[in-house]
Amino acid sequence: MKRLSYHFFIRTIALLLFISCNQDYYPIGETLLSDLTLETNSRTVPAFTFQEGTGEVQSNRQPLGQLGLINHPVFGKAEASIITQLNIVSDPIFGNIRQRFEDQEDQTDINLIQENETVKQVYLEIPFFSNTNDSDNDGVIDSLDADPNDPDSNSDGDELTDIVEFQSGLDPLSSDSDGDGILDHNDDDNETYQPQNREYQIDSLYGNGNADFDLQVYELTYYLGNLDPTTNFESAQIYYSNRDYFDEGYIGSTLFNQKISLDFDEIRINFKEDDPDTPEVDETTQVETRLSPRLNIPLDPNFFQKRLIDLEGTDALSGNEAFNQSMRGLVIRADNFSDDLYMLLDLQGAEIKILYEFDDYDTQGTLDDLTDDVVNKVERELSLSLGGTQINTLKNSAFEAAIEQRIASSKNNVPTDKLFVQSSRLHGKIRLFADKNPDSNQFLEDIRTESFLINEANLIFYIDPETASLESLIAKRLYLFNYESGSPLSDYSIDASVSNFGTNSNKQNFGGILELDENNNPYRYKFNLTNHISNIIRNDSLNYDLGLVVTADIENSISIKARKAMDIETLNYPLAATLNPLGAVLIGSHPSSALNDKKVKLELIYSSY
Numbered sequence: 001m002k003r004l005s006y007h008f009f010i011r012t013i014a015l016l017l018f019i020s021c022n023q024d025y026y027p028i029g030e031t032l033l034s035d036l037t038l039e040t041n042s043r044t045v046p047a048f049t050f051q052e053g054t055g056e057v058q059s060n061r062q063p064l065g066q067l068g069l070i071n072h073p074v075f076g077k078a079e080a081s082i083i084t085q086l087n088i089v090s091d092p093i094f095g096n097i098r099q100r101f102e103d104q105e106d107q108t109d110i111n112l113i114q115e116n117e118t119v120k121q122v123y124l125e126i127p128f129f130s131n132t133n134d135s136d137n138d139g140v141i142d143s144l145d146a147d148p149n150d151p152d153s154n155s156d157g158d159e160l161t162d163i164v165e166f167q168s169g170l171d172p173l174s175s176d177s178d179g180d181g182i183l184d185h186n187d188d189d190n191e192t193y194q195p196q197n198r199e200y201q202i203d204s205l206y207g208n209g210n211a212d213f214d215l216q217v218y219e220l221t222y223y224l225g226n227l228d229p230t231t232n233f234e235s236a237q238i239y240y241s242n243r244d245y246f247d248e249g250y251i252g253s254t255l256f257n258q259k260i261s262l263d264f265d266e267i268r269i270n271f272k273e274d275d276p277d278t279p280e281v282d283e284t285t286q287v288e289t290r291l292s293p294r295l296n297i298p299l300d301p302n303f304f305q306k307r308l309i310d311l312e313g314t315d316a317l318s319g320n321e322a323f324n325q326s327m328r329g330l331v332i333r334a335d336n337f338s339d340d341l342y343m344l345l346d347l348q349g350a351e352i353k354i355l356y357e358f359d360d361y362d363t364q365g366t367l368d369d370l371t372d373d374v375v376n377k378v379e380r381e382l383s384l385s386l387g388g389t390q391i392n393t394l395k396n397s398a399f400e401a402a403i404e405q406r407i408a409s410s411k412n413n414v415p416t417d418k419l420f421v422q423s424s425r426l427h428g429k430i431r432l433f434a435d436k437n438p439d440s441n442q443f444l445e446d447i448r449t450e451s452f453l454i455n456e457a458n459l460i461f462y463i464d465p466e467t468a469s470l471e472s473l474i475a476k477r478l479y480l481f482n483y484e485s486g487s488p489l490s491d492y493s494i495d496a497s498v499s500n501f502g503t504n505s506n507k508q509n510f511g512g513i514l515e516l517d518e519n520n521n522p523y524r525y526k527f528n529l530t531n532h533i534s535n536i537i538r539n540d541s542l543n544y545d546l547g548l549v550v551t552a553d554i555e556n557s558i559s560i561k562a563r564k565a566m567d568i569e570t571l572n573y574p575l576a577a578t579l580n581p582l583g584a585v586l587i588g589s590h591p592s593s594a595l596n597d598k599k600v601k602l603e604l605i606y607s608s609y
Contacts, residue, residue: 038453038607038608038609039607039608039609040455040605040606040607041452041605041606041607041608042603042604042605042606043603043604043606044601044602044603044604045432045433045443045447045602045604046432046433046434046435046443046589046602047430047431047432047459047589047600047601047602048415048430048431048432048434048435048589049415049416049419049428049429049430049586049588049589049590049600050410050413050414050415050416050428050429050430050431051403051406051407051409051410051416051418051419051420051426051428051429051588052407052410052426052427052428052429052564053399053403053407053425053426053427053564054424054425054426054427054562054563054564054573055242055563055564056240056241056242056243056562056563057240057241057394057424057560057561057562057563057573057578058238058239058240058241058560058561058562058573059239059240059241059391059392059393059394059578060237060238060239060389060390060391061558061560061575062390062392062575062578062579063347063348063579064129064204064344064345064346064347064348064579065082065084065126065332065344065345065346065347065350065390065392066080066082066342066343066344066345066392066394066579066580066581067080067081067082067332067333067334067342067343067345068080068206068207068213068334068337068340068341068342068343069334069335069337069340069341069342070206070207070340070341070342070473070581071340072422072470072473072581072583073467073470073473074420074467074470074583074585075396075420075422075425075426075583076396076397076398076400077396077397078342078394078395078396078397078581079394079395079396080342080392080393080394080395080581081244081246081331081332081333081334081392081393082330082331082332082333082345082347082390082391082392082393083220083224083245083329083330083331083332083389083390083391083392083393084329084330084332084347084386084387084388084389084390084391085224085320085324085328085329085386085387085388085389085390086323086324086327086329086330086352086384086385086386086387086388087320087323087384087385087386087387087388088317088319088320088323088384090317090318090319090320091313091317091318091319092312092317092382093312094115094117094309094312094356094358094380094382095115095117095358095359095360095378095380096115096358096360097111097112097113097115098312098313099312099313100313102114102115103313110361110370110373111361111363113359113361113375114359115358115359115360116358116359117309117312117356117357117358118305118309118356118357118358119301119302119304119305119309119354119355119356120301120355120356120357120379121298121301121354121355122298122299122300122301122303122304122352122353122354122355123296123297123298123299123352123353124217124256124295124296124297124299124330124332124350124352125291125294125295125296125297125350125351125352125353126294126295126297126332126345126346126347126349126350126386127291127292127293127294127295127345127346127349127350128200128202128204128205128264128292128293128294128295128343128345128346129202129203129204129344129345129346130200130201130202130203130292130293131200131201131202131203131502137151137163140153140155140162140166140172140173141199141201144173144199144201146162148500151163155172155173156171156172156173156174156175157175158175158185160185171197173199197266197268197287197290198266198290198292199266200264200265200266200292200293202264202293203502204343204344204345204580205262205341205342205343205344206340206341206342206343206472206473206580206581206582207339207340207341207342208338208339208340208341209262209264209341210261210262210339211261211337211338211339211340211341212259212260212261212337212338213259213260213261213334213335213336213337213338213341214257214258214259214260214334214335214336215256215257215258215259215260215295215297215332215333215334216254216256216257216331216332216333216334216335217254217255217256217257217297217299217330217331217332218246218251218252218253218254218255218330218331218333219251219252219253219254219255219303219327219328219329219330219331220245220250220251220252220328220329220330220331221250221251221252221328222245222248222250222328223324223325223328224237224239224324224328224329224388224389224391225237226388226389237389238561239389239391240563241391241392241393241394241424241578242393242394242395243391243393244393244395245331245393246331246333246393250331251331253300253303254300255299255300255303255330256297256298256299256300259336260297262295262341263293263296264293265293266290266291266292266293267289267290267291267292267293267294267296268287268289268290268291269287269288269289269290269291270283270284270285270286270287270288271283271284271286271288272284272288295345299352304352304354307326307327308327308354309354309356311326320387320388324388329388329389330386342580342581344579344580347386347390350385350386351383351384351385351386352383352384352386353381353382353383354381354382354383354384355379355380355381356379356380356381356382357377357378357379357380358377358378358380359375359376359377359378360375360376360377360378361373361375362374362375362376392578394424394578396425403420403426406418406420410429413435413436415435415588415589415590416588416589416590417587417588417590417591417592417595418464418585418586418587418588418591419461419548419585419586419587419588419600420583420585420586421475421478421548421549421550421583421584421585421586422550422581422582422583422584423475423549423550423552423577423578423579423580423581423582423583424577424578425583426583427547427548427549427573427577428547428548428549428586429483429545429546429547429548430459430480430483430545430546430547430548430600431545431546432459432533432536432543432546432602433447433536433543435589444536444537444543447537448537448538448540450608451608451609452606452607452608452609453606453607453609454530454533454534454537454538454604454605454606455530455605455606455607456528456530456604456605457528457529457530457532457533457534457602457603457604457605458511458526458527458528458529458602458603458605459480459526459527459529459600459601459602459603460524460525460526460527460600460601460602460603461478461524461525461526461548461586461587461600462523462524462586462587462598462599462600463522463523463524463525463584463585463586463587464585464586464587464595465595465598466585467584467585468521468522468523469521470522471521471522473582473583474514474522474582474583474584475514475550475551475580475582475583475584476504476513476514476582477504477512477513477514477525477550477551477554478512478525478527478548478549478550478551478584479512479548479549479550479551479554479574479576479577480492480512480527480529480546480547480548481546481547481549481557481574482544482546482547483544483545483546483547483571484544484545484572485559485572486547486559486571486572486573486574487557487559487572488557489510489529489531489532489546490531490532490535491509491510491527491528491529491530491531491532492507492510492557494531495507495508495509495510497509503552503553503555504551504552504553504554505554506554506555507554507555509528510527510528510554511525511526511527511528512525512526512527512551512554513525513526514584522584525584525586529602533602533604547571547573547574549573549574549577550577550580550582550583550584551574551576551577552576552577552579552580553576553579554576556574556575556576557574557576558574558575558576559572559573559574559575560572560573560574560575560578561573586600587599587600588600
């Protein structure tokens with residue numbers, strides 16, 4: 001073995017010497033690149049737009065609740081209400097004693113009494129979503145910060161920077177935190193200020209947050225099953241957005257029906273009793289609980305007495321499935337708005353809080369002496385979460401004739417002049433390189449034969465100038481996806497860029513973010529599709545159609561089911577395209593001559609060789 005290794009070593013050295021002396025040797029690649037001159041160019045290639053609409057979208061997978069009304073000058077009226085089931089723990093105990101022990105005939109334990117649980121008050125709490133972005137970590141959220149990127153900014157205009165006030169337990173948004181008339185930088189005693197207090201910026205409302213309206217909460221009488229009976233209960237039930245259980249009459253008891261307006265202040269609840277062990281502090285003036293701003297709706301106590309508390313120990317409370325057969329859920333709706341108001345609400349953080357009292361046998365610590373025993377009234381709180389099947393009912397006014405005509409033309413493979421994109425309702429189908437067969441056409445075959453490297457590929461949509469003034473109602477971001485499968489594009493998947501500007505701001509390389517022109521008017525959306533286009537041209541990947549929708553969360557690429565307008569055909573539709581009422585009107589591929597400079601375009605920046 002050693003002799004073979006020695007001969008192999010000698011031969012290898014000889015071969016290397018021969019190669020190094022060979023006058024025809026070139027460094028690897030030199031012959032390929034020595035005469036190669038790269039020239040950067042750009043061109044616009046065809047992109048064709050087709051208008052489509054949805055008749056309904058799956059609405060029992062949304063992570064939030066939509067409630068309210070908004071009138072859009074282009075898309076018409078949009079209304080939303082909420083259907084939700086309730087969750088309980090299995091076989092709950094109310095008071096201290098299980099009901100079967102309370103009901104025993106042979107009562108030998110004096111502590112086992114009828115507790116007479118009685119509901120005192122019930123509140124439905126649904127938090128608003130709030131903006132908590134604090135880019136510079138100075139204790140001031142970006143929307144209220146004088147400079148969101150500088151912790152040494154001074155948002156309240158006193159002589160202390162935001163970060164100093166935050167670290168000192170003062171209010172960076174008030175020059176006099178404790179309100180005693182002495183400015184913070186001169187005040188040696190700010191003990192009465194409670195630094196736990198928070199300022200909130202509600203960021204998921206559209207329209208007039210000061211509008212008043214009638215808020216209604218009803219008992220739902222329709223059973224929302226988890227499994228689909230049309231598939232022999234072998235698959236999950238799909239609930240669509242256009243079914244209105246209120247209009248269909250599936251309501252029972254009225255739990256609340258009053259005119260309200262919204263309160264965006266932090267909810268602060270003081271201690272109920274003063275602690276006798278701390279005579280120097282009156283706890284009833286101190287905050288025990290702080291809650292973020294929310295809908296705080298009183299519900300009918302008698303309903304929960306009969307449909308919950310009085311059912312202790314029965315099969316109806318044996319688990320969620322049985323409970324939802326008994327108490328089938330709630331209908332939450334609103335109407336008679338003084339002005340447009342459309343709310344996105346945090347259903348995952350919502351709960352029903354039930355305060356009840358019961359009789360509690362107290363021996364006063366003397367088990368052998370019954371003469372001092374008393375029965376006290378004790379209060380306890382029970383919470384029910386909103387869960388199970390939750391549905392957003394989304395109702396829209398009919399399509400305008402012009403939009404219906406565009407949908408009909410697109411079904412006949414006629415590209416459209418404009419593209420109407422609205423959350424849950426209108427979307428675009430985009431075909432690149434050719435208007436008919438997307439994957440086999442002469443233009444694409446010709447471009448595949450050219451010698452060039454794609455440096456960047458951008459698909460650009462321009463806002464219709466007639467709607468640019470509707471900035472508050474224009475979607476802040478659009479989303480492109482594989483129309484057939486509903487899955488994201490490769491450029492989306494490889495984009496790991498992040499942003500400090502909150503939800504819907506990551507993946508900035510992929511794009512689709514609303515851009516403003518030099519006059520701060522809505523201008524265009526641009527998508528970077530470099531990888532997708534390179535794969536089509538250079539790797540012969542499938543040139544599938546693209547779907548274009550509004551997105552409320554760019555990180556959410558989950559697909560749900562939707563049914564097309566004027567059709568029973570279903571499609572895979574992005575869930576994030578169903579989470580707000582916004583939209584946009586874009587210039588399509590075949591606009592009028594006056595708008596030809598703003599038609600959709602696929603721009604290639606490449607190096608030819």
